[in-house]
Each structure stands twice: as C-alpha cells, then as structure tokens.
Amino acid sequence: MxxxxxxxxxxxxxxxxxxxxxxxxxxxxxxxxxxxxxxxxxxxxxxxxxxxxxxxxxxxxxxxxxxxxxxxxxxxxxxxxxxxxxxxxxxxxxxxxxxxESVALPEPVAREIRALVASDFSHTMFFDETKRAMISVEQNTDVAHDAYLADQGRFNDAAFAVLVRNGLGVRYGERESPDSAGAVPFRLDPTIISTDIESVQLxxxxxxxxxxxxxxxxxxxxxxxxxxxxxxxxxxxxxxxxxxxxxxxxxxxxxxxxxxxxxxxxxxxxxxxxxxxxxxxxxxxxxxxxxx
Missing domain, CATH: 3.40.50.1000 (HAD superfamily/HAD-like)
Incomplete structure (x- = not known):
C-alpha cells in the first residue's frame, strides 16, 4: 500500500x-x-x-x-x-x-423554490432535480457568468423569504431568521456557479x-x-x-x-x-x- x-x-x-x-x-x-x-x-x-x-x-x-x-x-x-x-x-x-433523510428540506419548500426558478429566474439558472436532501439552483451553462451573478443575489433574497414564510430557521450571510423554537437548522450557501440551500449539519x-x-x-x-x-x-x-x-x-x-x-x-x-x-x-x- x-x-x-x-x-x-x-x-x-x-x-x-x-x-x-x-x-x-x-x-x-x-x-x-x-x-x-x-x-x-x-x-x-x-x-x-x-x-x-x-x-x-x-x-x-x-x-x-x-x-x-x-x-x-x-x-x-x-x-x-x-x-x-x-x-x-x-x-x-x-x-x-x-x-x-434527517437533513433533508421539506418537499413543499423544494416545490416552491422550483416554481420560483421557473417563473422568475429560468433565463439564468436551473433547479437541480437530482438532489435528494438539499436544494441547489445552478447557473445555466449557456449564460455568461456576469449575467448569472446579476440574478443570483435576487434569487438568494427570494429563496430566503420562501424559507422564512414556511417557518424554517435559515441563515444567509449575516442575515438570520430562527424558527418558532429559536433554531436555525438551514442556510443558503452561494458558490460561483450555484446556490445551495442545505442543513447546517452538512x-x-x-x-x-x-x-x-x-x-x-x-x-x-x-x-x-x-x-x-x-x-x-x-x-x-x-x-x-x-x-x-x-x-x-x-x-x-x-x-x-x-x-x-x-x-x-x-x-x-x-x-x-x-x-x-x-x-x-x-x-x-x-x-x-x-x-x-
């Protein structure tokens, strides 16, 4: 060896x-x-x-x-x-x-994020249907990176609002919204080509x-x-x-x-x-x- x-x-x-x-x-x-x-x-x-x-x-x-x-x-x-x-x-x-499965996001939240991408952001990004536990939204390969970045911030704000509206505790950068128990089990994690919405345990x-x-x-x-x-x-x-x-x-x-x-x-x-x-x-x- x-x-x-x-x-x-x-x-x-x-x-x-x-x-x-x-x-x-x-x-x-x-x-x-x-x-x-x-x-x-x-x-x-x-x-x-x-x-x-x-x-x-x-x-x-x-x-x-x-x-x-x-x-x-x-x-x-x-x-x-x-x-x-x-x-x-x-x-x-x-x-x-x-x-x-203990770290997976609720399916209703995934459906709402999918619909958000389809209605407002499909020209620059897509919803990754292959993820089993986290939610990922990724830059379209035929889109210039600057165009994606211009939309990524707006998507992140909208996705943060979706999680808050569904009662999930979530963190995004310096912003934090606890759930009803005071916990923050999820986060938004932007990368250069995507945004992941995931358990903080991952x-x-x-x-x-x-x-x-x-x-x-x-x-x-x-x-x-x-x-x-x-x-x-x-x-x-x-x-x-x-x-x-x-x-x-x-x-x-x-x-x-x-x-x-x-x-x-x-x-x-x-x-x-x-x-x-x-x-x-x-x-x-x-x-x-x-x-x-």
Missing part, C-alpha cells in the same frame, strides 16, 4: 466549472492509475450522486476503473450533497446510495469523516493525506484529517479567494487554477509514486 490517501472536491479540481465535465483527459487516466495502485480516493462534493455517476464515474469506467477497483486493496468512495448521501464505488460503478468535514470511516473498515489507512478543493469550505476536509492525527496538506486550486491560515501546509500549483491545477497535482503523484 502506498502511503497516500486523497480527498477531492469535484467542481474545480476535477470538473471544469465552465463545462461541468472532466475536460482534461489526464485527470481521468491519472485517477485510474492511482486507484489501480491502491490509493484510497474519495470524492467529497456538494454534487448529487447522479452527477458523480454520470460525469465522474462513467468516464473512469470507460478508461479502466473496473479493472483498477478489482483488486482487494482498491478503495474508492463518494460523499454527495456535503454528506447528506454516500456510496461505495467499486468495479461495477457506484453501489446503492444511502441518504440521511459540510466537507462531515464528508471526510464518512469517507475515512469507510476506508478504515476495509483495512489500514495511509498516514499521508491530501485534500483538494477550490472553496474555503474545502479546507474542512484537511481540518478533519489534521484533528484525527494524520499528516495532511490541502491543495487550494483557487487561491485568489484567499489562502486560509492553517496548522498544516497549504499547496498551490503555481499559476494554475481549477482543473488545470487538479491535473498538475495528479500528475505529480503518479510520477512521485513511479506509476507511469
């Missing part, structure tokens, strides 16, 4: 934030190479299981993942919707998905804990880990690893948003960002472990 484990956010480090697909071929081949070598790999993402199945696992299977995960030491796992659902990934692809440290628990059930874990992401919240993956006593560094593929101060090393890939930085990171480790 190589002394390396990997936790990846998907949008940014692996999938292009423009095309929402894995656009760099070497990312696919290097992931398969590392999986073949027995490196445990987890995808810790806010994306749905359907997105990961179609946009990540499918191209990996087309490029040899089935053989890569056929070995007894191979380990791959997916945590979706920031920890609301999860599934092992094996030689036949993604196994049955487990959903934590985040990348929860996903990292879930993935490590699965990997540990299959055998001893490496001591050296790398987490890779493009958002400040992605540092939480490395936070969990560091607190658990592992040797960890976090790879920030969008450092212009601000590199966070942490007790572990933060790595940037020179001037490269997003999936180009992700591709460089993977290439480095394939070479370092002499897997070519």
């Amino acid at each position: 190589h002394n390396l484990g990997l936790l990846f956010d998907v949008d940014g480090p692996l999938a292009s934030p423009v095309s929402r697909t894995i656009a760099i071929d070497s990312i696919v081949s290097d992931l398969v190479t590392l999986a073949t070598a027995g490196v445990p790999i987890a995808f810790i993402t806010g994306r749905s299981d359907a997105f990961i199945r179609d946009q990540v696992i499918s191209p990996l299977l087309d490029n040899g993942l089935a053989d890569a995960l056929a070995g007894e030491h191979s380990r791959m796992f997916g945590v979706f919707e920031k920890g609301a659902s999860w599934a092992p990934i094996g030689s036949h692809g993604m196994s049955e998905v487990t959903v934590d 985040d990348k440290d929860r996903g990292a804990e879930r993935a490590l628990g699965y990997f540990e059930s299959l055998g001893p874990l490496p001591r050296l880990w790398r987490s890779v992401g493009d958002s400040r919240s992605d540092y939480l993956m490395a936070d969990h690893l560091h607190a658990a006593g592992y040797e960890v560094a976090h790879v920030d593929v969008r450092p212009t948003d601000g590199i966070l101060e942490r007790p572990y090393r933060v790595i940037v890939e020179g001037e490269l960002i997003h999936d180009e930085a992700g591709a460089a990171f993977l290439s480095y480790w394939v070479d370092k472990l002499q897997l070519r």
